[in-house]
Amino acid sequence: MAKRAPSERVKSVPPTSERASSKRAQSTHATSEKRVRRTAEDARSAILDAASKRMAEVGPGGLRLQDVAADVGVSHPTILHHFGSREGLVAAVVHRSVDALHASLVEEIGKGRRGEKPVLEMLEAAARVLGPMGHARVVAWLSLAGEIPDTRGSENIERIARAAHELRRHHHGEDTPPYEDMYFVIILSALALFGDVIVGPMLHPPEDERARERRGKRFRAWLARLLQSHLERGEEAMVAARTKTRRGT
Amino acid sequence: MAKRAPSERVKSVPPTSERASSKRAQSTHATSEKRVRRTAEDARSAILDAASKRMAEVGPGGLRLQDVAADVGVSHPTILHHFGSREGLVAAVVHRSVDALHASLVEEIGKGRRGEKPVLEMLEAAARVLGPMGHARVVAWLSLAGEIPDTRGSENIERIARAAHELRRHHHGEDTPPYEDMYFVIILSALALFGDVIVGPMLHPPEDERARERRGKRFRAWLARLLQSHLERGEEAMVAARTKTRRGT
DNA sequence: GCGCTTGTTGACACAAATGTCAGTAGTGGC
DNA sequence: GCCACTACTGACATTTGTGTCAACAAGCGC
Numbered sequence: 001m002a003k004r005a006p007s008e009r010v011k012s013v014p015p016t017s018e019r020a021s022s023k024r025a026q027s028t029h030a031t032s033e034k035r036v037r038r039t040a041e042d043a044r045s046a047i048l049d050a051a052s053k054r055m056a057e058v059g060p061g062g063l064r065l066q067d068v069a070a071d072v073g074v075s076h077p078t079i080l081h082h083f084g085s086r087e088g089l090v091a092a093v094v095h096r097s098v099d100a101l102h103a104s105l106v107e108e109i110g111k112g113r114r115g116e117k118p119v120l121e122m123l124e125a126a127a128r129v130l131g132p133m134g135h136a137r138v139v140a141w142l143s144l145a146g147e148i149p150d151t152r153g154s155e156n157i158e159r160i161a162r163a164a165h166e167l168r169r170h171h172h173g174e175d176t177p178p179y180e181d182m183y184f185v186i187i188l189s190a191l192a193l194f195g196d197v198i199v200g201p202m203l204h205p206p207e208d209e210r211a212r213e214r215r216g217k218r219f220r221a222w223l224a225r226l227l228q229s230h231l232e233r234g235e236e237a238m239v240a241a242r243t244k245t246r247r248g249t
Numbered sequence: 250m251a252k253r254a255p256s257e258r259v260k261s262v263p264p265t266s267e268r269a270s271s272k273r274a275q276s277t278h279a280t281s282e283k284r285v286r287r288t289a290e291d292a293r294s295a296i297l298d299a300a301s302k303r304m305a306e307v308g309p310g311g312l313r314l315q316d317v318a319a320d321v322g323v324s325h326p327t328i329l330h331h332f333g334s335r336e337g338l339v340a341a342v343v344h345r346s347v348d349a350l351h352a353s354l355v356e357e358i359g360k361g362r363r364g365e366k367p368v369l370e371m372l373e374a375a376a377r378v379l380g381p382m383g384h385a386r387v388v389a390w391l392s393l394a395g396e397i398p399d400t401r402g403s404e405n406i407e408r409i410a411r412a413a414h415e416l417r418r419h420h421h422g423e424d425t426p427p428y429e430d431m432y433f434v435i436i437l438s439a440l441a442l443f444g445d446v447i448v449g450p451m452l453h454p455p456e457d458e459r460a461r462e463r464r465g466k467r468f469r470a471w472l473a474r475l476l477q478s479h480l481e482r483g484e485e486a487m488v489a490a491r492t493k494t495r496r497g498t
Numbered sequence: 499g500c501g502c503t504t505g506t507t508g509a510c511a512c513a514a515a516t517g518t519c520a521g522t523a524g525t526g527g528c
Numbered sequence: 529g530c531c532a533c534t535a536c537t538g539a540c541a542t543t544t545g546t547g548t549c550a551a552c553a554a555g556c557g558c
Contacts, residue, residue, distance in 0.1 A: 037505055037554045059393065061311050065546070075507050080547065082505085137393065143451040144308065144389060153451040184471045190452055191444030192437060199443045202392040202402040203436060222433045230475060286524045286535055314516070324537050329517065331535085500558085511548075522537075528530085 036073075044082050044092075046072050051093045056134020059141035060090050097138045098151055104129040105156065119231070120224035126193055127220060136197040161186040168231065185227055192223060285322075293331050293341075295321050300342045305383020308390035309339050346387045347400055353378040354405065368480070369473035375442055376469060385446040410435040417480065434476055441472060 038046065050071035055063055065086055069076040083089040108125035115121045130136035142148065165182040196216060204215065287295065299320040304312055314335055318325040332338040357374035364370045379385035391397065414431040445465060453464065 035506065035553070040505070043505070057395070059308070059310070061308070062394075064544090066544090074505095076545090077508085077547080077549095078506055081507095086546065139451065140389070140393060140447060143448045144386065144393070146306070148451050151451055153448075154454040157452050158454070180467075181471070184468055187452060187468065188437075188441060188472065188475075191448070192440045194448045195440030195444035198389060198447060199392045199402075199440070202388065202397050202400055203406050203439055205403040205407070218429075219433055219436065222430070223437065226437075226475070226479060284523070284536065289535075292535075313514090315514090323535095325515090326517080326519095326538085327536055330537095335516065501556100502558100503554105503556085505552105505554080507550105507552075509549090511546105513546085514544090516541105516543080518541075519539090520537105522535105524535080525533090527532085 040082065043074075043078070047074075047079055047082060047089070048093060048096055051089055052097060052134065052138070055090075055093050055097075055141070056137040060094070060145060060147070061141075063090060065089070094138070094142065094147075095150075097135055100133070101129065101135045101139070102152070102156065104135075109160065117224065117228070119228045120221060123189060123193070123220045123224050124217075126189070127216065130193055131197055131216075136194055140194065140198045157186055157190060158183075185231065189223070189227070289331065292323075292327070296323075296328055296331060296338070297342060297345055300338055301346060301383065301387070304339075304342055304346075304390070305386040309343070309387075309394060309396070310390075312339060314338070343387070343391065343396075344399075346384055349382070350378065350384045350388070351401070351405065353384075358409065366473065366477070368477045369470060372438060372442070372469045372473050373466075375438070376465065379442055380446055380465075385443050389443065389447045406435055406439060407432075434480065438472070438476070 047068065051063065051068045054068055054071070063086070065076040065079050068089070069079055072079075079089060080086075083092055105126065108129055109122060111125070139151070139153075142151065161179070161183040164186065165176075165179050168182060169176045196219070200212075200216075204212070207215065296317065300312065300317045303317055303320070312335070314325040314328050317338070318328055321328075328338060329335075332341055354375065357378055358371060360374070388400070388402075391400065410428070410432040413435065414425075414428050417431060418425045445468070449461075449465075453461070456464065
């Protein structure tokens with residue numbers, strides 16, 4: 001009974017609507033209903049939107065042309081017409097997602113960097129960028145799948161870390177902790193934010209959207225205090241706990 | 250040209266050997282070569298091993314019966330014979346992985362908890378469990394795919410956090426920070442460890458296995474110092490950075 | 499209005515993956 | 529040594545998903 005075939009189909013996504021949500025009315029079949037003809041750019045954009053949404057849920061490997069086509073309200077050859085191949089579509093989605101992620105990040109970070117609680121504001125900014133859109137999830141899928149193509153993640157991290165380190169030197173002067181300390185601060189922040197999106201649902205007891213939101217906020221506030229106090233104190237207190245780290249610095 | 254079919258095939262895994270690594274010699278076809286017959290238990294175990302390895306790389310959705318079969322050196326109906334269906338195999342792998350993860354975790358954590366640098370030792374222990382075997386990756390795949398079945402992750406976290414909190418109260422007495430502080434410490438550790446396995450390769454500049462290993466170790470040492478100093482000082486220093494957290498505690 | 503460009507589509511071809519089945523062949527019990 | 533049990537396999541059936549193709553039709557320049 002039931003000969004199900006390839007590729008697991010991860011429970012096939014919560015039925016956002018019956019399928020073909022937006023333009024569905026037209027396909028009650030029957031007569032002709034006048035077939036719509038978008039500009040190439042509009043079509044591409046609509047398809048990308050739908051594909052992005054799906055991809056955040058099922059990952060690049062789970063994306064199905066027919067599903068995306070149904071969501072948009074077109075037939076699957078249309079997608080192939082615009083993107084050449086499934087792989088082309090995936091690449092386009094990834095590209096756009098990564099670009100948007102970078103843009104939002106630099107914007108948000110540039111915006112909130114001079115408040116009185118800079119660390120918290122940055123964490124919140126980054127969380128806003130990563131969470132609500134599926135950006136963090138898409139990136140996580142890619143990373144898991146081993147596709148780390150033009151993501152430029154490390155460059156971003158290093159740029160941020162270097163800038164922050166310079167700022168710190170400006171404040172502390174002589175006895176500023178080494179660059180790697182700031183690098184690790186940034187890394188830890190990134191890991192915490194990404195990790196929360198990815199394995200958070202698995203580590204915390206089941207909770208609804210609102211509860212999750214509040215818990216996330218409280219956690220980020222806590223983390224911000226932890227990091228802020230670390231940054232303010234330099235590494236003094238840490239040196240106490242330190243016993244013999246690999247030579248000097 | 251080339252009509253490639255379903256399910257992306259994520260570059261099809263670094264060819265660990267040509268395929269059918271272990272029992273391959275026998276299949277040079279030609280004559281009969283005497284077909285091997287394991288006990289049911291041995292067969293299941295061999296299949297599970299191969300499937301686990303694949304699954305850590307391609308995720309539950311990407312697992313292909315024929316690939317696993319080839320790795321083990323059997324035909325794919327054999328797998329179906331032992332596990333009923335593909336889904337059965339996936340379930341079995343997940344089950345075993347989760348069980349092993351739990352077992353290793355409690356063992357390792359129980360072991361290294363009375364050293365002089367308890368935090369570091371726990372982090373290292375957890376890293377040993379999560380990293381080398383694909384455990385963290387498997388769990389991450391599941392979490393991303395939304396399959397959070399019998400993982401019991403939150404229970405584990407809470408048990409650990411509660412135990413650690415009790416220990417802390419035993420030391421600090423009256424002015425012990427609230428439970429949630431310890432809970433967040435544990436959560437942060439988990440997120441950092443998981444996150445490093447999942448998105449680490451994307452955040453750091455490209456590095457070989459040894460470099461990655463060393464960097465990981467340095468990062469965990471740094472994190473351990475950060476957390477240790479936080480735990481020793483109670484929340485005193487954090488209260489300084491605190492402005493007005495939602496009422497009292 | 500006419501025709502050209504091109505977005506769009508149904509029907510089809512092809513591949514890959516799961517699952518079925520009847521039959522083969524080790525292995526242990528007698 | 530024979531027999532029953534069952535691990536194992538090749539061949540096939542079926543499903544699902546990608547990609548091709550020829551034809552249709554919507555918008556635009558003329």
